[in-house]
Structures are given as structure tokens and as C-alpha cells.
Amino acid sequence: MSTMPSIPNLSSIRFDDPLPEAVDVVVIGGGIVGVSTAWFLARRGVRVALIDKGRIAAEQSSRNWGWIRQQGRDPAEIPIAMESRRIWEGLARETGERDLTFTVSGCLYLSKDKDSLEGHEAWRERAKEYQLDTEMLSADQARGAAPGIEGHWVGGLLTKSDGRAEPFVAVPALARAAQRVGALITEGCAARTIESENGEVCAVHTERGRIRCESAVLSAGVWTSIFAGNLGLDLPQLGVRSSVGRTGPAPDAGLPNLFAPGLALRRREDGGYTVTTGDIAEHFLGRNSLKYAIKYLPLVRKANRDIRLRLKSPADWPGAWGAKTRWSADEITPFERMRILNPAPSAMVKKRLLKSLRRCAPWLLRAGIADFWAGVIDVSPDAVPYLCHAPSPAGLVIGTGMSGHGFGIGPAAGRILADLVQNRPVGHDLSRFRFERFSDGSRVSPGPY
Numbered sequence: 241m242s243t244m245p246s247i248p249n250l251s252s253i254r255f256d257d258p259l260p261e262a263v264d265v266v267v268i269g270g271g272i273v274g275v276s277t278a279w280f281l282a283r284r285g286v287r288v289a290l291i292d293k294g295r296i297a298a299e300q301s302s303r304n305w306g307w308i309r310q311q312g313r314d315p316a317e318i319p320i321a322m323e324s325r326r327i328w329e330g331l332a333r334e335t336g337e338r339d340l341t342f343t344v345s346g347c348l349y350l351s352k353d354k355d356s357l358e359g360h361e362a363w364r365e366r367a368k369e370y371q372l373d374t375e376m377l378s379a380d381q382a383r384g385a386a387p388g389i390e391g392h393w394v395g396g397l398l399t400k401s402d403g404r405a406e407p408f409v410a411v412p413a414l415a416r417a418a419q420r421v422g423a424l425i426t427e428g429c430a431a432r433t434i435e436s437e438n439g440e441v442c443a444v445h446t447e448r449g450r451i452r453c454e455s456a457v458l459s460a461g462v463w464t465s466i467f468a469g470n471l472g473l474d475l476p477q478l479g480v481r482s483s484v485g486r487t488g489p490a491p492d493a494g495l496p497n498l499f500a501p502g503l504a505l506r507r508r509e510d511g512g513y514t515v516t517t518g519d520i521a522e523h524f525l526g527r528n529s530l531k532y533a534i535k536y537l538p539l540v541r542k543a544n545r546d547i548r549l550r551l552k553s554p555a556d557w558p559g560a561w562g563a564k565t566r567w568s569a570d571e572i573t574p575f576e577r578m579r580i581l582n583p584a585p586s587a588m589v590k591k592r593l594l595k596s597l598r599r600c601a602p603w604l605l606r607a608g609i610a611d612f613w614a615g616v617i618d619v620s621p622d623a624v625p626y627l628c629h630a631p632s633p634a635g636l637v638i639g640t641g642m643s644g645h646g647f648g649i650g651p652a653a654g655r656i657l658a659d660l661v662q663n664r665p666v667g668h669d670l671s672r673f674r675f676e677r678f679s680d681g682s683r684v685s686p687g688p689y
């Protein structure tokens with residue numbers, strides 16, 4: 241009997257377009273980033289094929305908390321997060337897809353000490369130039385904004401315009417919309433490698449054959465670094481397991497997306513809440529952990545999370561010991577060996593979550609934990625994305641390293657990647673998100689993680 245956990249949050253929408261011989265652009269990876277890119281490209285009349293080794297949005301993009309958050313972002317990311325929120329808001333209208341489920345819910349951080357409050361105040365000062373509607377809350381205001389959440393709060397940080405959506409329905413719905421405007425979408429089809437001619441992308445090789453193209457977008461989530469490695473590109477990226485659950489139906493307390501020490505929650509469309517501790521990241525040591533350790537030290541020192549190292553990456557995880565690092569177009573690749581990365585959730589996180597709920601929200605504990613799952617978050621050494629052209633070959637564009645923010649910023653990341661493919665002005669300063677930042681000698685300081 242299999243010991244694999246069942247796959248949570250899997251959509252019933254299937255994508256099975258025949259693989260074309262030639263398109264303008266092949267998008268590799270059907271999470272929110274690849275799907276959004278395909279949507280923008282196809283809507284502009286570009287011939288695009290989107291392929292996923294497993295299912296659309298079966299990895300991070302269906303497993304996340306569903307927060308669409310501008311609050312607390314790295315300053316360079318704030319304008320992108322703001323644009324993305326605007327895109328989210330208009331997507332249901334533009335696509336005709338009701339399942340996009342964007343709701344303005346607000347986002348609230350509760351502080352139990354002055355240090356944390358000062359940190360929030362410093363962030364708000366830096367964010368002021370973007371005219372975000374973020375407010376500092378007094379202790380009384382914080383209590384009022386968090387009905388039903390017990391604790392001694394000294395204040396809080398609130399952005400009312402932040403939102404939420406249901407990841408496992410929204411992303412396949414956007415893929416269906418992209419398909420309607422002409423994108424070809426194929427699940428169960430891994431990209432193996434990219435072929436170039438005279439230094440320019442000319443084809444993507446998949447397990448089902450070759451697709452001629454002029455450009456490729458690499459948006460393969462936590463698999464991006466190893467795909468890039470096979471092309472001779474050194475892209476620092478590591479994965480952390482993050483565990484999360486949902487409650488059964490519970491009263492609607494009118495809560496914003498809420499983060500308090502040891503508890504993060506959001507209201508769900510099904511009448512429950514997505515709940516977790518929100519402060520624990522587990523990294524399973526693999527080959528790339530050693531390779532990139534030094535680059536991650538500043539982030540580890542600064543992170544506002546309990547980072548736990550686990551001894552050994554499970555077999556067939558990206559970068560696991562013993563996994564292949566190089567292959568050719570006619571060999572089975574690590575992507576085919578792991579169709580859907582479906583980690584077992586952490587029992588330790590669940591235990592701590594139950595303790596937090598008992599302390600802060602006993603009414604929610606009574607609703608019971610109906611499901612509990614995990615995802616592997618792709619984190620860059622400075623916890624902000626890569627949104628860039630690859631150094632080579634020409635025509636390869638990379639969108640990855642979303643570092644736990646990608647559900648919210650995915651639509652804007654897709655719009656930006658589509659512009660990079662078409663060599664159009666992107667309207668944002670992308671220097672913070674360039675490929676070379678960890679190898680060109682510049683001093684990189686980590687964003688909030």
C-alpha cells in the first residue's frame with residue numbers, strides 16, 4: 241500500500257491540448273506565474289504553449305494561504321504587489337471566470353511587543369511614498385480589528401485594500417481563461433531542456449517531443465534552479481516546507497487576513513478558515529543547501545521565522561542527494577520522477593497550531609482541522625523574486641523565487657514576464673530582481689521573510 245499522502249486541493253479542471261509543433265513562446269510550469277504569463281501573452285495574440293509536468297497549480301499555487309498582500313513587502317516589490325492586486329480585482333470581469341474569487345479582506349498584523357510594532361512602523365514609513373492605505377493601530381484599535389482573537393496586543397498594522405482568493409480554484413480558472421483566448425495548455429508533460437541556435441532559443445524539448453519557439457519562459461517554481469543548472473545557469477534557490485490546514489465551517493467573525501505571533505488565518509469561501517502558525521520554515525538539506533549556504537546566511541540571520549533544518553531531503557525532491565544534475569533531451573529527468581511535489585505536512589507545526597488556536601481562538605478550534613497539508617516554497621537568497629532575462633540563451637525569460645509571495649504578485653509577475661518576452665517596457669525598475677545579483681559582486685540585502 242502507498243504511504244504517499246493524498247494530494248490536497250487538486251482541481252477537477254483538466255488541460256489536455258495536443259502539443260503543437262511550433263509556437264512563439266513555450267511557458268514551462270503551470271503555477272500562478274506561468275498561467276498568468278500565458279494569459280497575458282495569449283490575450284495579446286501571441287501563440288503560446290504552457291506545459292506542466294504534473295497538473296496546473298498542483299504545487300505551491302494551490303497549497304498557499306491565499307493572501308493577496310501588499311503589506312510588509314520589500315520596498316522594491318511594493319509597486320508590483322500594488323499592480324498585482326489591481327489585476328486580481330479586475331480579473332473576474334476580464335476573464336468572465338467567477339472562480340477567481342478575489343475579495344477585499346484587509347490584512348492585519350497584531351503585535352504583542354513594542355519591538356515588533358516599531359518594525360511595522362519603520363516599514364510603513366518606507367512604504368508611504370507608494371500611498372498604500374496602511375495604518376498603524378493602537379492597542380484598542382487592534383483588538384477591535386481582530387474580533388474573537390484573544391491576546392494582549394500593543395497595536396497592529398492594517399492594510400484594508402489587501403485581499404484574498406481561493407488558490408486551488410482561482411489558478412485553474414485563470415488557465416481556462418488563457419486557453420479560451422488561444423493558449424495551448426498540456427498537463428503531464430515535463431520540459432526536459434531548451435535548445436538554442438546561435439545563442440538564441442529555438443525549441444523546448446519535452447518528454448512528448450520538441451516544440452519550436454522563439455522564446456521560453458521558465459516559471460518552474462522550486463524546480464527552476466535545477467532546470468537552469470542543466471543549461472549551465474547558476475540560479476541560487478532553495479526550498480522550505482510550509483505546513484497549513486483548513487478548519488471545518490465556522491462563524492464569520494469579519495476578520496481580515498490575520499497574522500499574530502503563532503497564528504495566521506484567512507476566511508475561506510467554503511465557510512472555514514485557512515490556518516497555520518505562520519512562523520516556521522523547514523528546510524531539508526540537499527546538494528544545493530551546501531552549494532548556496534553562504535548566500536543564504538544574511539537571510540537566515542534576518543528572517544522573522546523559526547528556521548528548522550531537517551537532515552536529509554527526501555528522494556526525488558528538487559536538489560536531493562543523488563538526483564541527476566545533468567541530462568540530455570532524450571533522458572528521463574527529475575521532473576518526470578516527481579509529477580507533483582506533495583510533501584507530508586509537519587506534525588510539529590500541527591501541534592503548535594492547535595496550541596495557538598486553544599490560546600487565541602478556541603471557537604475556531606471547535607470547528608476542527610478538516611485537512612492539513614504542506615507545500616515547498618521556493619526562496620531566493622534575498623527573498624525577492626527573479627523577474628529577468630537569463631544571461632543566455634537570448635529569448636529565455638525567468639520568473640521564479642517568489643519566496644512565499646507569488647500567489648499575490650503572480651498576475652503582475654505574469655504581465656511583466658510577458659513584456660520581457662516581447663521586449664516591451666515593463667513599467668517597473670527590475671534591477672532588484674535581476675539574475676546576476678548574487679554573482680556580480682553587489683551587496684544584496686534580504687527583503688522581509
Ligand SMILES: Cc1cc2nc3c(=O)[nH]c(=O)nc-3n(C[C@H](O)[C@H](O)[C@H](O)COP(=O)(O)OP(=O)(O)OC[C@H]3O[C@@H](n4cnc5c(N)ncnc54)[C@H](O)[C@@H]3O)c2cc1C
Binds near residue numbers: 293294296309462575
Ligand atoms: C504553504 C504555502 C503558503 C503560501 N502562502 C502564500 C500567500 O498567502 N500569499 C502569497 O502570495 N503566496 C503564498 N505562498 C507562495 C505562493 O504559493 C508561491 O509563491 C506561488 O504559488 C509560486 O508560483 P509559481 O508559479 O512560481 O510556482 P508553482 O506554483 O510551484 O508552480 C510551478 C509549476 O512548475 C511545474 N514544473 C516544474 N518543473 C517543470 C518542468 N521541467 N516542466 C514542466 N513543468 C514543470 C510544477 O509542476 C509546478 O506546477 C505560499 C506557499 C506555500 C507553499
